[in-house]
Structure formats: structure tokens, C-alpha cells
Amino acid sequence: MVQSEMSFYNSSQSSTYKQQPILYIVVPCYNEEEVFTLTVEHLTEVMTSMVQEQLVSRESRLMFVDDGSRDTTWLQIAAARRENPWVTGLKLARNAGHQKALLAGLMYAKEFADCVVSMDADLQDDTGVVRDFVLRYREGYDVVYGVRRSRETDTWFKRWSAEKFYKLMQRMGVNTVYNHADYRLMSKRALEHLAEYKEVNVFLRGIVPLIGFRTTVVEYDRHERAAGESKYPLKKMLSFAWEGITSFSVKPMRIVTMIGFLSLGASLLAAIYALMSKIMGMTVSGWTSLMVSVWFIGSIQLLALGVIGEYIGKIYNEVKHRPLYVIDEVLHEQPSAAAAPWKEAGWKE
Known part of the structure; x- marks a missing residue:
């Protein structure tokens, strides 16, 4: 009985992690016309190389998700689709934001793929690491995180703010992978469980670690942006951090509660000071401290209302x-048989 159960487990494991899995690389795009052509070239080389090595299936694809771009990004995706059989595309009806656009690609790709790699279109993530992701997947890992080896290419402020971001998330109780963005591989069954998370406030860096299963890390060196401008200025970075914290932690509300207790303690001290001043006949003085106390308590109340309102x-x-x-x-x-990528490359069925 035990032997039959073990054989069933081994067979299910071997069917889950195929020797030549169908791989989809999902790339959300927002106004990426300047870098798109170069991105397609790099990813096509990576995909072609892995298929030739028989690491992934010939049915693997590159999926570009246009997140309501205002430039020619979608036109370029459509043109690349006609010329490059690896390319597929999704066009969102409006700009939904990076995380939701990425989720749209992941949810669509999981219906066709055995594993999916997500990455940005700016080529800062080392595309050569995709091969390492697939090797880890074939070893039985459901989630493979791409983690930056260093931040030497970043400015001092960028390094400092990123370090504080991850430390703050950790202290707030949000389980994230240090120096990991959205460059990762997820297996089909991991994506199926990701689909069960129906929350509107999407923060994938916090959701994916909640899924569990076997995970591992692949380190890589992050490059400079190949072309175009960053879509994450300081304002968006701060908004992204706040979104992550408030989506996964109630600690900000607890902090406000603690501030309330501290304010109560300060009020009691002020009351004792006022009482002593009256006893000692010094009631005329104290206008400054009174005004400071009023403004201080008022600001604390507005802060508390803001956090609760969030x-x-x-x-x-x-x-x-x-x-x-x-x-x-x-x-x-x-793609038709005549336009199939393996036929164009001269490979045999």
C-alpha cells in the first residue's frame, strides 16, 4: 500500500515538473516603444537557445502585456507578432497599473504554460538568468526568485531607499524577499493558487511568499536601463511601499494607537503642570505651551483619521x-506550421 502511494507521488511529481516544460515569459509594458525592439531580440535569443538545448518546449512563448500605453507600444507588439512566431500579446482596455497588468499576463499564461517567468521590459533584469530559473524548476521548485547580487549600478539615494524599504516591510510584518522585485518563475500549480487570492489591492511581492511550496533564489547582476525613462520615480516608489504595507499589515493602526497613548501621557503631564501653575499663582503664563498642545493633539487626530481612512x-x-x-x-x-519558429530555424519535428 505504501509502495503504491509512493509510486503515485513520484508519477505526479514527474508530470508536474516536465523535462521540456512549456514556458511563457510575461512582460508588462507601459510606454516602452524605445526599448521594445531590443527586448524582443534579447528574449527571442534566450527562448531559441533554450528550445535548442531542449530545456523548454517548442510551444513556449513570449507574452507582452500592454498596460494602456499612450505611445506605439501595442503597434510594435502587433508588428512583432506578425514577424516573430514566439511573440504573443495582451492589450488592456486602460492603464491598470504594473502589478495588475503583470497579474493579467500571469493569469492568462497559466492556462497554456507549465511555468511562467515574469520580468520588466527595460532589460535591467539579466535575461540570461531565465535559463537558471528553468533548471531550478526542473529540479522541483515551484517558485524561483531572481535576487539582485548588488546595487552598484544604483545611485546612493536609490540604494539607501531600497534598503530602508525592505527593512520597513519586514518590521511591518510583510514577508518579502530581500532585493527581489518581480523577476521570478512560478509553476502552473503556484499560479493556480495565486488565482485564489482575489484581493483588489495587488502587491505580488507580498502575495507570492504566502503561497508556499518549494522556493529557491537565483542571484544576478542588474543592468542599467537599456532605453527610455524609469516608470518608478520617487513618488511612485513611496506610493508602492505604502500600498504594500497597508495591504498586508495593520501595524500602522497599532502605531497610531501607541501614539494615542503617548499623547494621553503627555496630556496628563500637561494637566499636572497646569494644576501646579494654578497652585503657585502662575496662571497667566503658559499661552505658548497651550497652543503647542492644541496643534500637537490636532495633528495626531488628523493622522489617526488618515490611517484609519486608508x-x-x-x-x-x-x-x-x-x-x-x-x-x-x-x-x-x-502559429501556422509554415511560420513555426522551429521550422524557420531548420529543426526537425
């Missing part, structure tokens, strides 16, 4: 159950 706003968004994104157009038809 959580109420998130609850409001969650209970409406609005769709996270709307797919406007899909370029995913299977």
Missing part, C-alpha cells in the same frame, strides 16, 4: 468586487 478605503474597494483589469485585445493564436 484602511476603510481598501475595504471599500475590496467589497465592490470590481474586475482588476479588462482585456481589450489578444494576440495569441497558435
